[in-house]
Amino acid sequence: MANSLDKFLSSSLSDLKSKGLLNSIDTLQKPNGPIIEVNGKDLINLASNNYLGFADKAELIAACVDATEKWGVGAGAVRPINGTLSIHDQLEKKIAEFKGTEDALAYQSGFNANMGSISAVMDKNDAILSDELNHASIIDGCRLSGAKIIRVKHRDMADLEQKASEAVASGLYNKIMYISDGVFSMDGDVQDLPSVVKIAEKYDLITYIDDAHGSGVMGKGKGTVKSFGLQDKIDFQMGTLSKAVGVVGGYVAGKKQLIDWLKARSRPFLFSTSLTPGSAAAVIEALDEIMNHPEYVEQLWDNAAYFKKKLSGLGFNIGKSETPISPVIIGDENKTQQFSQLLLEKGVYAKPIVYPTVPLGTGRIRNMPIRTHTKEMLDKAIDIYAEVGKELNYL
Numbered sequence: 001m002a003n004s005l006d007k008f009l010s011s012s013l014s015d016l017k018s019k020g021l022l023n024s025i026d027t028l029q030k031p032n033g034p035i036i037e038v039n040g041k042d043l044i045n046l047a048s049n050n051y052l053g054f055a056d057k058a059e060l061i062a063a064c065v066d067a068t069e070k071w072g073v074g075a076g077a078v079r080p081i082n083g084t085l086s087i088h089d090q091l092e093k094k095i096a097e098f099k100g101t102e103d104a105l106a107y108q109s110g111f112n113a114n115m116g117s118i119s120a121v122m123d124k125n126d127a128i129l130s131d132e133l134n135h136a137s138i139i140d141g142c143r144l145s146g147a148k149i150i151r152v153k154h155r156d157m158a159d160l161e162q163k164a165s166e167a168v169a170s171g172l173y174n175k176i177m178y179i180s181d182g183v184f185s186m187d188g189d190v191q192d193l194p195s196v197v198k199i200a201e202k203y204d205l206i207t208y209i210d211d212a213h214g215s216g217v218m219g220k221g222k223g224t225v226k227s228f229g230l231q232d233k234i235d236f237q238m239g240t241l242s243k244a245v246g247v248v249g250g251y252v253a254g255k256k257q258l259i260d261w262l263k264a265r266s267r268p269f270l271f272s273t274s275l276t277p278g279s280a281a282a283v284i285e286a287l288d289e290i291m292n293h294p295e296y297v298e299q300l301w302d303n304a305a306y307f308k309k310k311l312s313g314l315g316f317n318i319g320k321s322e323t324p325i326s327p328v329i330i331g332d333e334n335k336t337q338q339f340s341q342l343l344l345e346k347g348v349y350a351k352p353i354v355y356p357t358v359p360l361g362t363g364r365i366r367n368m369p370i371r372t373h374t375k376e377m378l379d380k381a382i383d384i385y386a387e388v389g390k391e392l393n394y395l
């Protein structure tokens with residue numbers, strides 16, 4: 001007999017299915033590179049976050065293999081027991097060097113970094129001013145803290161200032177934090193950090209920037225905060241090691257005192273086993289490569305500029321991206337799905353993004369040209385875009 005779980009699952013799954021919200025997940029038969037293989041077919045890959053092509057880069061693989069042979073496959077314990085290996089210390093020194101901060105703390109993922117660090121500092125007597133388009137892991141981290149969450153209109157500095165001044169004047173809160181993505185992943189727009197810092201100084205706001213899509217991309221790879229020279233003004237420089245860095249993990253970089261506190265109070269650090277030695281070593285190699293090879297980041301931006309110019313040259317609406325994220329805005333949700341399906345049939349893998357991830361009527365294909373795409377691959381993708389655009393009467 002079906003128990004309550006079975007009943008819940010079967011009715012919920014069929015509900016999602018009937019609304020077209022049950023995504024099927026494609027499995028790759030080769031590494032996640034510029035070309036991927038899905039269902040036996042090679043496709044030009046415009047869907048990854050592997051900005052610099054590091055996910056299967058030979059030097060990172062070698063570093064991972066070497067460290068695995070030296071240290072084993074696992075850390076053996078959570079960090080505060082005895083799962084801190086010297087490779088973890090080296091990793092955190094390297095992250096701090098990369099970000100220009102006194103210290104840094106590595107987590108198992110970017111999601112964990114947000115869950116663990118916001119709630120280590122903020123509690124129910126505090127308030128968090130949060131940009132309305134912030135990533136899910138920021139939202140969950142804020143909720144977990146128990147602080148009052150005050151939504152701020154996207155990149156609206158007048159709204160931020162008004163809500164900051166109201167929160168201060170209310171006298172209800174011990175501490176107030178402002179939290180935002182550095183780069184927003186759906187539109188590729190960038191937060192106005194110089195204005196944020198001015199407002200934060202005026203109202204004594206704690207500042208927290210999630211630079212998952214900025215690190216390895218903005219500011220010659222050093223991230224959005226550093227691109228504005230604000231590394232001494234932003235309290236939390238949070239990021240992921242899984243996008244441009246190409247591996248897995250997350251971090252917070254900041255003052256030594258902040259990191260000391262996170263080591264004492266951040267629950268994923270205290271109660272979940274740390275990164276594997278192989279991952280830590282691959283990340284160290286990746287950060288060295290970003291710092292020592294500025295041409296990698298330049299090649300990424302070159303590819304992105306080339307691709308965007310051709311797309312807009314064809315007449316597509318590519319939005320207002322200031323980063324390599326290259327959306328093609330189609331509008332209608334069903335047409336957007338149809339567009340992506342036709343791209344796939346013709347050899348381009350690019351994901352449709354529709355409501356509720358983006359506002360209704362702004363359905364788009366999100367394209368991510370990466371460093372390791374050749375001009376030929378990008379040209380081929382553009383030709384396919386032109387064909388599909390004509391077929392669906394967009395061009």
Ligand SMILES: *Cc1c(COP(=O)(O)O)cnc(C)c1O
Pocket residue numbers: 109110111112114135137138181185210211212213240241242248249250
């Ligand atoms: C991807 C992403 C994360 C999560 O990072 P993971 O390392 O994949 O867990 C957090 N914040 C933002 C803004 C992201 O885009």
